[in-house]
Amino acid sequence: MRGRIKFDVMNAQELELMKNRVEDLLSIRGIEVDHPELVAELEAGGAEVNGHNVKFSKALIKKALASVPAEFTLKSPSGERDLKFPNPTGDFYVRTNTGAMNYLDVKNDSHYITLDEVAEWTQLINSMENIDYCTLPSTSGEEVPVDAIDVYTLAQVLKHSKKHIWIQPYETDNVQQLINIAAAAVGGHDALRKNPIVSFISCGVPVLTWKRMDAEVLYRCAKAGVPVQPCSLPTAGANTPVTAQGTALVACAEVMAMIIMIQLIGPGTPVIATTLLFSMDMMTTYTLQSNTEITMARLICMQLFEQGYNIRAHSYGTGTDSLIIDEQNFIERTSLIHMMAMSDASVLGGAGQLETAKTISPLQLIIDNEIFGTAHRLRQGLAVDDETLAFKELMDGDDKAGFILSEHTMRHFTEPHRPRLFNRDGMAKWEQQGKKTLLDLAMERYEELLKAPVKVQLKDEQIKAIDEALTVAHKALVK
Amino acid sequence: MSQLEEITQAVVAGDEEKVSELCQTMLQQGFDPVGIIGQGLLPGMDRVESDYRSGIKYIPEILMAARAIAKGMDQVERHLGDAQIPKLGKVVIGTVKGDIHDIGKQLVKVLLESAGFEVIDLGTNVAKEEFIEAMRRTQASVVLISAMLTTMMANMKDVVEAIHQASFDHPVTVMVGGNPVTSEFAQEIHAVFSDSAIEARENVKKIMREAP
Numbered sequence: 001m002r003g004r005i006k007f008d009v010m011n012a013q014e015l016e017l018m019k020n021r022v023e024d025l026l027s028i029r030g031i032e033v034d035h036p037e038l039v040a041e042l043e044a045g046g047a048e049v050n051g052h053n054v055k056f057s058k059a060l061i062k063k064a065l066a067s068v069p070a071e072f073t074l075k076s077p078s079g080e081r082d083l084k085f086p087n088p089t090g091d092f093y094v095r096t097n098t099g100a101m102n103y104l105d106v107k108n109d110s111h112y113i114t115l116d117e118v119a120e121w122t123q124l125i126n127s128m129e130n131i132d133y134c135t136l137p138s139t140s141g142e143e144v145p146v147d148a149i150d151v152y153t154l155a156q157v158l159k160h161s162k163k164h165i166w167i168q169p170y171e172t173d174n175v176q177q178l179i180n181i182a183a184a185a186v187g188g189h190d191a192l193r194k195n196p197i198v199s200f201i202s203c204g205v206p207v208l209t210w211k212r213m214d215a216e217v218l219y220r221c222a223k224a225g226v227p228v229q230p231c232s233l234p235t236a237g238a239n240t241p242v243t244a245q246g247t248a249l250v251a252c253a254e255v256m257a258m259i260i261m262i263q264l265i266g267p268g269t270p271v272i273a274t275t276l277l278f279s280m281d282m283m284t285t286y287t288l289q290s291n292t293e294i295t296m297a298r299l300i301c302m303q304l305f306e307q308g309y310n311i312r313a314h315s316y317g318t319g320t321d322s323l324i325i326d327e328q329n330f331i332e333r334t335s336l337i338h339m340m341a342m343s344d345a346s347v348l349g350g351a352g353q354l355e356t357a358k359t360i361s362p363l364q365l366i367i368d369n370e371i372f373g374t375a376h377r378l379r380q381g382l383a384v385d386d387e388t389l390a391f392k393e394l395m396d397g398d399d400k401a402g403f404i405l406s407e408h409t410m411r412h413f414t415e416p417h418r419p420r421l422f423n424r425d426g427m428a429k430w431e432q433q434g435k436k437t438l439l440d441l442a443m444e445r446y447e448e449l450l451k452a453p454v455k456v457q458l459k460d461e462q463i464k465a466i467d468e469a470l471t472v473a474h475k476a477l478v479k
Numbered sequence: 480m481s482q483l484e485e486i487t488q489a490v491v492a493g494d495e496e497k498v499s500e501l502c503q504t505m506l507q508q509g510f511d512p513v514g515i516i517g518q519g520l521l522p523g524m525d526r527v528e529s530d531y532r533s534g535i536k537y538i539p540e541i542l543m544a545a546r547a548i549a550k551g552m553d554q555v556e557r558h559l560g561d562a563q564i565p566k567l568g569k570v571v572i573g574t575v576k577g578d579i580h581d582i583g584k585q586l587v588k589v590l591l592e593s594a595g596f597e598v599i600d601l602g603t604n605v606a607k608e609e610f611i612e613a614m615r616r617t618q619a620s621v622v623l624i625s626a627m628l629t630t631m632m633a634n635m636k637d638v639v640e641a642i643h644q645a646s647f648d649h650p651v652t653v654m655v656g657g658n659p660v661t662s663e664f665a666q667e668i669h670a671v672f673s674d675s676a677i678e679a680r681e682n683v684k685k686i687m688r689e690a691p
Contacts, residue, residue, distance in 0.1 A: 099629050101659065138629050146633035170630040171577075211579055211604075238582040282537040285586060285675050287658055358629070358659060 004090060004381040007342040008307075009299045018249065018300070019308050023058050025253040026260070030055035031208040035215030038261065045264035056260050064263040068311055072270035074133065074227060077185065077197045078162035078457060083132055085272070085312045085346060091379050092345050094317065094372050096125055097353035097360050098135035098201065099168050104325075104354060104361040106446055112140035113360075115156055119454045121352075122160040124362055126457075127449045130372040131351050133164035137360055145478040151177050154198075155470045158185050159456045159463060165198045166229060172213040175200075175220045177473035182226070184469035185462050193225035201274070203231045204254035206239040218258055222266030229272040229314055229347075230258030235287050236279035236294060244279070244297035251275040251297075252304050259311065272347060274314040275301035278356075289356050290321045290332040299343045306344035315340065317348020317375070318368055323355050325364055325439065334371055341375035348375070366442040370419045377417040388412075421445065482510075483519040486551065490523020491530075493543025495550040502554035512555045516564070520551045524593055531677070538586070538676075545593035566597040568687045569619040573601035573610060574657075575634045580627030583657055586676040587623060594680055596687075607641040614642070618649055620690055621683055624670075626657040632664065639668045652686050654679065 010018060032052045033039050043049040046060045056064070074083040083093050103113045103121075113121075118139055125134045136153045144152035150170045157165055158181065167182075169175045182198040183189045192198075202217035204210055210218075221228045232254035234240035236247040255273045262269050277298055279291040288294070298315040305313035317340040322329035340348050350357065351372065352365030386392065390408045393399065403409050421441040423430060430436075436444075456463060480488075482505050489497040498520070505515055527544040530536040556564060570591060574584050581603050588598045599617050601609055614622055622642060626635045639653050654671040655664075656679055665672030671686070673679035 101629050101632070141633050141636070146636075149630075149633070168630075205579055209579070211577075213577075235582070239580070280582075282539055283531075283534065285538055285583070285677075 004379065005342050006344065007299055007339065008303055009296050010303055015303065015308050018252065018304050021249055022253045022256050022304070023061055025208065025249070026056045026061060026257055027058050028055070029208065031204075031210065031254075031257045033210045033215050033261075034212045035210065035219060038215050038219040038265070041219075041265055042261060047264070056257070060264075061256075061260055064260040065309060065311075067263045067267035068259060068309075069268050069270055070310070072227065073196075074164045074199055074270070075195045075197045076133070076162060076164050077158065081132060081163045083164060085270070087346060089380075091376055092317070092341070093132040093347045094130055094351055095133045095166060095347060095349045096121075096131060096135050096351045096365065097137070097319075097357055098166060098349070099138055100353060100358055100360040101138040101140070102355070102359040103137075104359050104364075106363055106443060110359060112142065113137050115139055115143050115152070116454075118153055118156045119160050120450065121360065121362065121365075122157050123454045124365055124446070124449060126160075126162045128351075128365065128369040130369045130376060131163075131365070133166060134161055135166040135349075136168055145474065147171065147479060148174065148177075148474055148477045150174050151181060151470060151473045151477065154178055154181055155466050158182065158197075158466055159458055160454065162457055166201060167198050168201045169213060169217060171477070172216045173477055174473075175213070175216045177469075177476060179220055179224050179226060181466060181469040181473060183224075184465040185458065187465075189224060196225075196227050196270070199227035199229055199270075199272075201229055201231050202258055203233055204258065206232065206234040206250050206254065208250070208254060208257065210258075218261050219265060222262045222269050225266060225269055227270035227272070228258070228262055229274040230255050230262065231274040231276055233276050233278065236277070236291075236297075237282060238280040238285075238287070242282075244277075244291075244293035245300065247277055247279070247294070248275070248297040248300040248304075251277055252301050255301075255305070256309075272312045272314045273301070273305040274347075274349075275305075276316055276349070277301070286321075287356055288321045289316060289319050290336065295336055295339050299339065302340075302343040302345040306346070312346040313344060314347035314349060315343075315345055316350045317341070317345070318371065319350040319353045319357060321356050323359075325354065325361065325367075329354065329364075333368070337371050337375045338378060341378045348372070362446055363439060363442045366445050367421070367438060370421050373419055374417055483515070486515065486519030487523040487526065490520055490544050490547045490551070491526050493540060493547050495543075495547040498547040499550040499554055502551040506554060506558045512558055512564075515551070515555060520548045521595075524548060528677075541677075542586070542589055545589050548593050567595040568621070568683075568690075569597045569599065569617050570621040570623060570683055571599045571601060571610065571613045571617060571619045572623040572625070573605035573613075574603040574625045574627070575631050575638055576604055576606045577634050578626050578628050578631040579603040580625070580657075583627065583676065584623075584625045587625075587656070587673075587679045590676050590680045591683060594684065596683065607638040610638060610642060611645045614645075614647060614651055620650055621652045621654060621686055623654045623656070623673075623679060623683075625655070626660060629659040632659055635660070636668045639670050643669060650690060654682060654686075 048055040183192040232251035240247040240250040318333045320329040320332040351368040656673040662672040
């Protein structure tokens with residue numbers, strides 16, 4: 001990749017040690033899985049099973065990893081934003097927050113998310129050029145049946161999204177219904193396998209334990225050939241070691257275990273290793289996402305999967321522990337974005353989120369879109385050659401009038417990144433135009449984008465098929 | 480320095496072996512066990528908490544002090560034989576069905592025990608019927624319910640509603656906490672909200688003080 005700057009936290013020996021320790025944990029300690037069908041198939045596939053405990057020998061790990069597809073595409077419902085992995089340009093993709101239950105609206109009112117806000121949020125994401133796919137927020141249980149929050153939210157997002165959708169199920173029985181609804185949108189299960197417009201998250205519970213619902217995600221998605229972004233959500237000092245390194249080890253081992261399980265059940269199923277690390281503040285016991293050491297641990301995880309195993313990796317690229325859109329928020333999220341842009345990550349997540357991922361904000365989403373623009377530019381790096389050095393022009397010495405009219409400038413002047421909403425004017429013009437802050441400009445963009453009514457993106461027959469699948473899901477799930 | 484002060488300082492330092500040895504020595508010398516608890520062990524926790532509130536000490540240091548107190552209590556209990564150390568009250572604690580997160584709950588449990596409460600721990604993934612049965616069986620006046628996952632908040636609401644609808648022959652207070660739980664949510668489901676383990680313990684103390 002051209003001139004790419006890369007932050008490697010581990011040297012070659014440390015990377016090798018980390019790989020060995022991940023595989024030691026999975027082959028010697030093993031994992032705990034509460035899913036008899038999955039465990040039985042893992043045993044048939046060569047795993048050593050003792051009750052809920054499942055161990056993967058190093059030879060079996062190697063065999064499973066050999067079937068991880070080197071290339072795959074996460075499809076978009078519109079076909080306009082298909083995401084090829086690895087990204088042909090070496091860039092990363094960006095996704096929004098997943099699972100937040102609070103919506104901080106533009107009037108600064110924070111409340112549980114309504115279905116209309118899910119549609120508005122999805123429409124905003126469609127317009128964000130630096131956001132590549134969306135994830136499901138958590139619609140309020142006052143709006144939809146509590147047993148089926150995830151299926152109702154998915155139906156709403158499917159109808160409105162032009163971009164790929166990442167799904168977080170809430171109950172074991174909902175997993176298959178969610179797959180069915182996504183399949184209905186594209187014309188059936190075979191079509192979904194070929195045209196995966198959705199992918200799923202499955203989460204381990206540290207350390208190395210899977211409850212039934214998350215095991216069900218692995219099992220059903222592997223059977224259906226639906227991509228999974230297996231995820232570990234450790235909290236350093238609480239459910240994983242207090243050291244960022246120890247927490248990274250657990251996260252990597254958990255994600256690796258899920259990748260192995262998926263590949264043993266459904267060889268060739270696309271996977272993206274997703275390590276979303278947190279830490280516990282030892283003064284307040286609050287869960288934090290912006291701790292400095294944990295940021296570096298995320299880089300360790302990205303390095304392990306991308307460099308160590310050539311598996312695409314995903315982590316937080318933004319977010320904050322601040323509760324509001326304030327100075328701390330911007331310092332934390334920008335610092336994180338820049339660090340992660342320099343990592344090996346193929347996906348960066350969390351756009352639009354506040355309050356350690358519990359709240360989403362449309363204004364923050366619009367501003368994150370700007371910050372990610374800068375991060376994309378950083379990922380590209382700078383190539384150093386005679387053309388970029390302007391060596392010929394400098395040797396010619398024809399620069400007494402400066403460079404504003406030089407041919408070299410004409411060739412390169414569009415290259416510097418220029419964020420749409422950041423001020424680039426002088427004081428006089430800024431004052432004349434109303435002294436607008438970044439938040440004012442984000443609000444203007446929000447109003448401009450939502451001038452047009454929120455609209456569905458699918459054809460009538462697709463909407464009908466989704467609604468029919470939703471009705472079936474409702475009958476099956478709502479007690 | 481008095482022996483009681485030595486115990487207090489060993490609790491502050493989280494030195495459980497020293498606390499145990501000092502308690503054993505004092506008990507052998509005929510000191511009043513209740514005095515050892517009230518003037519030696521518990522003042523240690525008060526000092527650690529005071530330092531915590533001042534931003535000097537961290538949660539692990541509170542836990543170390545709690546562990547040291549537990550060692551001292553072991554000695555006292557051994558000395559008392561069949562006689563029981565009086566408890567400040569009983570509470571039931573558990574994580575809601577569907578959620579197997581344990582850490583926050585354990586933290587609250589340790590802090591409550593170190594403050595002199597009897598804690599009936601139902602573990603994780605606890606059904607509403609189990610909470611109700613435990614409340615009736617133990618006559619506990621406070622039930623603390625935890626959830627770590629956003630997705631489990633509906634279950635928490637369900638449990639709390641079931642407890643409110645159940646009949647008990649003693650007053651029952653429901654307290655909720657955990658990462659996704661907010662004061663608004665707690666208010667909505669008619670439960671007491673605790674934002675942290677420390678706050679949970681303070682709230683339990685307050686509830687017990689104000690109990691009829």
